[in-house]
Amino acid sequence: MSKQDYMNTSVQEPPLDYSFRSIHVIQDLISEEPRTGLRPLKHSKSGKSLTQSLWLNNNVLNELRDFNQVISKLLEHPENLAWIDLSFNDLTSIDPVLATLFNLSVLYLHGNSIQRLGEVNKLAVLPRLRSLTLHGNPIEEEKGYRAQVETMSPAIALAFLPLVVTLLVRYRHHFRLLVRTVLLRSLRDCLSGLRIEERAFSYVLTHALPGDPGHILTTLDHWSSHCEYLSHMGPVKGQILIRLVEEKAPTCVLELGTYCGYSTLLIARALPPGGRLITVERDPRTAEVAEKLIRLAGFDERTVELIVGSSEEVIPRLRTTYQLSRVDLVLLAHRPRCYLRDLQLLEAHALLPAGATVLADHVLFPGAPRFLQYAKSCGRYRCRLHHTGLPDFPAIKDGIAQLTYAGPG
Incomplete structure (x- = not known):
């Protein structure tokens, strides 16, 4: 040798x-x-x-x-x-x-x-x-x-x-992201007594046009780029989401992870007439901000219903409590480690009809490997991965997984 x-x-x-x-x-x-x-x-x-x-x-x-x-x-x-x-x-x-x-x-x-x-x-x-x-x-x-x-x-x-x-040279973009999302954000939280979502909403109130969801989204993008990084979906991924909602024309959409309401507005403005969006947020304080933003954009509860609670608890009650018999499109945008659990809950409660679309954000960063492995190997989904970068950090590669449900099999 x-x-x-x-x-x-x-x-x-x-x-x-x-x-x-x-x-x-x-x-x-x-x-x-x-x-x-x-x-x-x-x-x-x-x-x-x-x-x-x-x-x-x-x-x-x-x-x-x-x-x-x-x-x-x-x-x-x-x-x-x-x-x-x-x-x-x-x-x-x-x-x-x-x-x-x-x-x-x-x-x-x-x-x-x-x-x-x-x-x-x-x-x-x-x-x-x-x-x-x-x-x-x-x-x-x-x-x-x-x-x-x-x-x-x-x-x-x-x-x-x-x-x-x-490491600093190779992961300089990740280091900048860490500084903006952890260090600077924590400092501003302490100094202002407000969360980043609350500060973002205050900016929207003074800079955006009420009743105009497109202008509100643009204002959030501007604030995230020039003031504080919001960790939201952003315009690039947003275009993918809008295109799919317009193509599928779902009558009912389920969003898990409302956060500040950015992706909620994207879906709501692309819904067909009579379409319904149910969005779930586990954090009451964050949900309160998202609720205000959604109503500021002009969407009432018949179009967008916000549920406060964990996805694990809400999904089993969608049929009985919220009269939701099927979901044509699902957006997973909460915690990647919960994606697989919640997808299997949706299957177990027969909420996904054949042909339903499941979108999962952040499957590459921070990543959802078990979710992707299951979707590709279980035989019930056709999978496609849309490669993107993080908003304001395009060098950090991320992606949206698009799954098409073929039925229980």
């Missing part, structure tokens, strides 16, 4: 495990049989192990003399050791030999007898060291241990810098 092949596969290999062997000196490894796990160790033609992990924990080692010579007899490429477990031995210092293993990323030294905090600095030269454990050593009692060790010392922490920079 070439060295390149080794590098590609050895990280997946089980460790060379000499734990709990009462080993006193490193030389004993040559005559000692390693432990066997669920997967057998792989070896090269020369008989040496093809792993990057060496476990020596729970022995009685007090030094690592001849460490390099011994592991060169055990490992095909000892210089590529990435994980060493030396926990629960009798080591009193960090042997300099460990600082020569430049591919080392995980080093367990907890439960030893290391007494000097300065020993940690020997490892500052290791560029890939990501995880270091030292708890259970006498150095825990030394002043400054928490500041230096829990941060893995400033020098070792620098090893994280390239990774952090890479």
Whole structure:
């Protein structure tokens, strides 16, 4: 096996495990049989192990003399050791030999007898060291241990810098989204005493034309882009929704997840004459804002009925309490992790007629993998995925799943 092949596969290999062997000196490894796990160790033609992990924990080692010579007899490429477990031995210092293993990323030294905090600095030269454990050593009692060790010392922490920079560059759009939807939003919630939906509604009241749902939607889009990110459906996905409602001309639509009422207005303005929309929102405070927005747009309760409650509780009562015998189109826009549960509830209560359309937002971000897997594999749906991006964050890929129900089968 070439060295390149080794590098590609050895990280997946089980460790060379000499734990709990009462080993006193490193030389004993040559005559000692390693432990066997669920997967057998792989070896090269020369008989040496093809792993990057060496476990020596729970022995009685007090030094690592001849460490390099011994592991060169055990490992095909000892210089590529990435994980060493030396926990629960009798080591009193960090042997300099460990600082020569430049591919080392995980080093367990907890439960030893290391007494000097300065020993940690020997490892500052290791560029890939990501995880270091030292708890259970006498150095825990030394002043400054928490500041230096829990941060893995400033020098070792620098090893994280390239990774952090890479992640920030690669996921810069996600980072911006996090800042806008969590940090800034939480700060404004505290300062204003209002939720983002309430602040958005206040903006609509002063900038939008009452009775004009199109202008209200445009105002919400403008506020989300220029003031605070609303996490709403947005105009791109909105066009997909409007087109499907106009094509299907459903007499009854069920929306799970009203939120601020944005997608509710999209559906309501595209309904055919006599069409009915039932929208469900579990949060009473959010539902109150959505109700005001819907009525401001000019839709009465005969066209748009808002139900406050969890979808899990509302769906079984749609027939008896709300006189809803069938749903021609369903929009899932609440919590992606609830999509599969609610789809199966709709099936169980025979609310989906053959040919009914089910739309599910956010199936790629944050994602609904179990829902998609079920829809594709159960044999009762024809599936299509509309690829889009998030509003104001087009680089973050998302999608709307369109399912056409073929019947119970």
